[in-house]
Amino acid sequence: MTMRTGLVIGAVVAALALTAGVVTVQIAQRPSSAAAVGSPSAPAVTAEITRTTLVQTAFVDGTLSYGPTQPVESKAAGTLTWLPTAGDTVERGRALLRADEQPVVLLYGDLPMYRQLVPDTVGNDVKQLETNLRALGYTGFTVDQRYTTETAAAVKRWQKDLGRPETGTVDTADVIYLPGPVRIASRVARPGAAATGQVLTWTGTTKMVTAQVPTQDTTWAVKGAIVDVLPSAGVTVPGVVADVGTQASTPSGDGDANAPAGGSAQQTTLTVTVTIADQAAVKGLDQAPVKVRHVLEQRENVLTVPVTALLAPIEGGYALEIVDGDRSRLVSVRTGLFADGRVEVSGAGIGAGMKVKVPA
Structure with missing residues (x-):
């Protein structure tokens, strides 16, 4: 020995x-x-x-997708004569739908189109419209809060290019404001139906990961934190924590049958959103389960x-x-x-x- x-x-x-x-x-x-x-x-x-x-490091389960769907609400009268198909991308200045063959155009902004814009109108909605016109290449006016005759002249040129009547005014049904370019998630209505109401749903155009994380385990989830996204197949992809929800939720259901009386095995969670810069690395994946690897210490x-x-x-x-x-x-x-x-x-x-x- x-x-x-x-x-x-x-x-x-x-x-x-x-x-x-x-x-x-x-x-x-x-x-x-x-x-x-x-x-x-x-x-x-x-x-x-x-x-x-x-x-x-530790891992949490997530889902890779284009993010939550949102509705497109149309105020146009008449009949739907055209809609984009699911999966299409619509950018600024392009039609989201046609009503009686007139295009209803996507513009970027957070303020909804709530009133008609005519010469001498003043407000943030005017500046939002003028910002979009300038981005589309129309000039000859000052981007401010006043709808001037110069603004109206630019609107007429825009309407001519769209094939709309050259009125120089913009009605509430003519445009729909959304935060940026959109990916069409689904058609809610069909051509031939009434053009007013919800006609489409949309998502963002870039894929992201959403994860429901128990509230007590979210200390790592700080906006800007670097994480790794691991698809079930393929290479590891870098990601960045973009948002951490503030509203806790509890999964629906009856809970754990083995939980003690008067208690529940369910946990409250927060939604953590992770963005991915290298979109090519997740090409072909949608609604896919992934793991998010993060640093504990x-x-x-x-x-x-x-x-x-x-x-x-x-x-x-x-x-x-x-x-x-x-x-x-x-x-x-x-x-x-x-x-x-x-x-x-x-x-x-x-x-x-x-x-x-x-x-x-």
Whole structure:
């Protein structure tokens, strides 16, 4: 029996489990510790003490999609004669629908079209219209809050290009304001139906991830935080936390049948939205389940060893068996962060580049 075999009674087992950000470590104990172990009868299996940045991560489930659908409400009278198809992208200045063959045009803005715009009208809605006209290439007016004769002249040129009557005024049914370009999600009405009311639904044009995260687990979800998006197939894609909901929700249903009386196993959640800059990397995916990997804790410039190198003397604490040529010695260490099968260690007598014994 070798000196190490006599000292260690059985094998030392180390395991690292990471579930929902909780780390569990199980390490078998030694009966006693010693300052020196002596010369092993066979070459030791070793690993190097490294200095690195240790990052502990966790995952949440999410869905990759174009985001929530929103309705398109038309105020146009008459009959629907044309609608875009699902999947089409509509940009500023293009028709969202045709009523009696007259286009109802998409413009960008947050203020709905709530009144007719005519010369001498003053307000933020005038400035919003003029901003859109300028973006479409129409000039000869000042972008401000006053609808002038110069604005009316630009509107006539715009109406001529659209094939609409050149009135120089803009009616509430002529345009629909939305925040930006839209992707048509579905047709709600069909050509031949009345043009007034909800006719389409839309989403944004870029894919994003939405995840319902338990409220107590959202400390990582800070606007601007960098995360990784992992589709079920394909490469990992960088993402950025764009929004964290403020309204907590509880999943619908009857809850857990095994929950205690008067209680529920359901958790309140917040919606976390993650944007993806590299849209090409998620091409072809829609309504797809993904994982969002985020950082729980990070330690920079620390010494680390494989978790399996840790020894647990019966007196308590942890130790490493440092291998130096054909001899080895035990060194007490303090542990820090556990992540990806490694553990942060510190203590006198250890340094980067040293060799530690690990199970064969």
